[in-house]
Amino acid sequence: MTILKITKTLLIAFCVLNFNFFSIVNNSEANEKVTVVATTGMIADAVYNVGGDMVELKVLMGAGVDPHAYRQTRTDIIAMANADLVLWNGLYLEAQMEEFLLELGLDNNVVAVAEKIPGNLLIGSEDYEGRYDPHLWMNPNLWSRVVLNVRDALINVKPSAADEFRANANNYLDKVSELVRYANKVLSSVPAENRILLTSHDAFNYFGNAYGFEVIGIQGISTESEAGLQRISILVDMLIERNVKAVFIETSVSDRNIRALVEGAQAAGHEVIIGGELFSDAMGEPNTYKGTYIGMIDSNATSISLALGGNAPKKGMLNNL
Ligand SMILES: [Zn+2]
Numbered sequence: 001m002t003i004l005k006i007t008k009t010l011l012i013a014f015c016v017l018n019f020n021f022f023s024i025v026n027n028s029e030a031n032e033k034v035t036v037v038a039t040t041g042m043i044a045d046a047v048y049n050v051g052g053d054m055v056e057l058k059v060l061m062g063a064g065v066d067p068h069a070y071r072q073t074r075t076d077i078i079a080m081a082n083a084d085l086v087l088w089n090g091l092y093l094e095a096q097m098e099e100f101l102l103e104l105g106l107d108n109n110v111v112a113v114a115e116k117i118p119g120n121l122l123i124g125s126e127d128y129e130g131r132y133d134p135h136l137w138m139n140p141n142l143w144s145r146v147v148l149n150v151r152d153a154l155i156n157v158k159p160s161a162a163d164e165f166r167a168n169a170n171n172y173l174d175k176v177s178e179l180v181r182y183a184n185k186v187l188s189s190v191p192a193e194n195r196i197l198l199t200s201h202d203a204f205n206y207f208g209n210a211y212g213f214e215v216i217g218i219q220g221i222s223t224e225s226e227a228g229l230q231r232i233s234i235l236v237d238m239l240i241e242r243n244v245k246a247v248f249i250e251t252s253v254s255d256r257n258i259r260a261l262v263e264g265a266q267a268a269g270h271e272v273i274i275g276g277e278l279f280s281d282a283m284g285e286p287n288t289y290k291g292t293y294i295g296m297i298d299s300n301a302t303s304i305s306l307a308l309g310g311n312a313p314k315k316g317m318l319n320n321l
Contacts, residue, residue: 034158037080039088039097040067041283042137043113045293046150047087049172054161055154058083063285066252071096080104085157087150090115092125093134093281109157113149117142123205135281138207140180140297144173179294182317183301187211190310196244197304198235198261200253203280207300218257232257236264239272246275246307252282275307289320 033056038044044059051057058079061070067089072080080086081104088094088101090112104110114136121142122132137143151169155162188211195213197204202217218235238244239261247262249255258274265272278300284290290299298316305312315321 034085034154035083036085036087036154037076037083038086039070039094040281041291042143042293042296043087043089043146043150045283046113046143046147046172047154050147050151050165050169051154052164052168054158054164061282063282063291064251065282067093067281068095070094072100080110081108084109085153086110087153088112089134091122091132091134091136092128109153111149111153113146113153116149117145121145123209126202133202133205135203136206137293138204138280138297139210140176140183141210142206143293144176147173147176175294179297179317183211183297186301186305186310186312187213188310189312190305190308193243194245194308194310196242196308198239198244198247199278199280200248200250200255200258201280203250204278211301213304218261219253232260232264235261236268236270239265240268240270243270244272245309246273248275248278248304248307250278250280251284252280273307276303278303289318295320 033054034051035056035058036047036051037058037060038047039060041059041061041063044057047055047057060072060076061067077100086101086104086108088097088110091114092098093114094101101110101112114134117136119132122136125131125133136146147169151165154165158165190213196216197208197213198216198218200217201219202215204213204215204217207213208215216235216238218231239247247258249258255274262272262274279290279296283293283296284299289295294317298318299321302312302314302316302321304310306314313319
C-alpha cells in the first residue's frame with residue numbers, strides 16, 4: 001500500500017516536473033527573439049517592420065556608409081557568426097564582403113534578399129558584365145518583393161511566429177503602397193523636358209525606370225571608380241546643351257565631383273544649383289524619419305520633384321520632412 005502510494009506520488013511528481021520542463025522549453029522557444037544581422041539600413045528597416053519585437057536586430061552599415069566599399073569588422077564577423085539569420089542585398093552591392101558572406105552561408109543561415117528577385121525585373125549592370133544593378137530599393141514596388149523575401153526568411157527561422165510576420169508584412173506593405181502613390185503623383189508633375197536626374201553615382205536606374213527619368217551618374221554603378229576630368233567636361237556640355245537646372249548630391253558618396261560639375265557649368269556661364277541631398281545607398285540618421293525606408297524615398301521624391309519644377313508638399317508625404 002505504502003509502496004504503491006509512493007510510486008503514485010513519484011509518478012505524479014514526474015509528470016508535473018515533466019510538464020513544467022516541457023512548458024518551460026516551449027515558452028522559452030516562443031519568447032526567444034530571432035537574432036538578425038542586416039548589412040544595409042534598408043534591409044534592417046524591412047526586418048524591423050516585419051519582425052517587430054520578435055527580432056533582435058543589428059545593422060552593419062549606418063547613415064552615410066557606402067556599401068560598395070564597406071568591409072566587415074571583427075565585431076561584425078562575431079555578430080554574423082552568432083546570428084540566427086544574416087540578410088544581405090547581394091547583386092554585388094556589398095562588393096568587399098561578398099566572399100566572406102558566401103563562405104559564411106555554407107554553414108549559417110545567410111540570405112541575399114535582392115538576389116531572389118526574378119532576373120526579368122532587374123536592370124543589367126553597366127559596370128560589370130553579366131551582373132545586375134543592385135540598387136533596387138529605389139523602386140518601392142520592387143522593394144516590396146524584397147520585404148516579402150525578408151518575411152519568408154524570418155518565417156523560415158521561426159515558423160511559430162509565421163502569422164505575426166505575415167500580418168506585420170501586410171501592414172507595412174500598405175504603407176509602402178501609399179509611398180508608391182505619393183511618389184507617382186509628385187514625380188509625374190515634373191515637366192517632361194526637366195526629367196534628367198544627375199547624381200554622383202548610378203544608384204537611380206530603378207528609380208528612373210519606375211518614374212520616367214533619364215538618369216546620369218558621374219561615376220558608374222559602384223563608387224569604386226573615380227570620375228575623370230574628361231567625364232566632368234562632357235557632362236558640363238550636356239548640362240548646358242539640355243538646359244539642366246539642378247543636380248543632386250548623395251549622402252553616402254563624396255560631393256566633390258558634383259561640385260566640380262556645378263563650378264564647371266558656372267565657369268561656362270550656365271547656372272546649375274544643387275537640388276538637394278538624396279539618399280542613395282544609405283538612409284538618414286537612426287531614430288529620424290529620414291532614417292526609415294519610407295522617409296528616405298519620400299525625401300528623395302519630394303526633393304527631386306521640387307528641384308526640377310514639379311509640385312510637391314515641401315514637408316513631404318506625411319508632413320515629416
Ligand atoms: Zn551604389
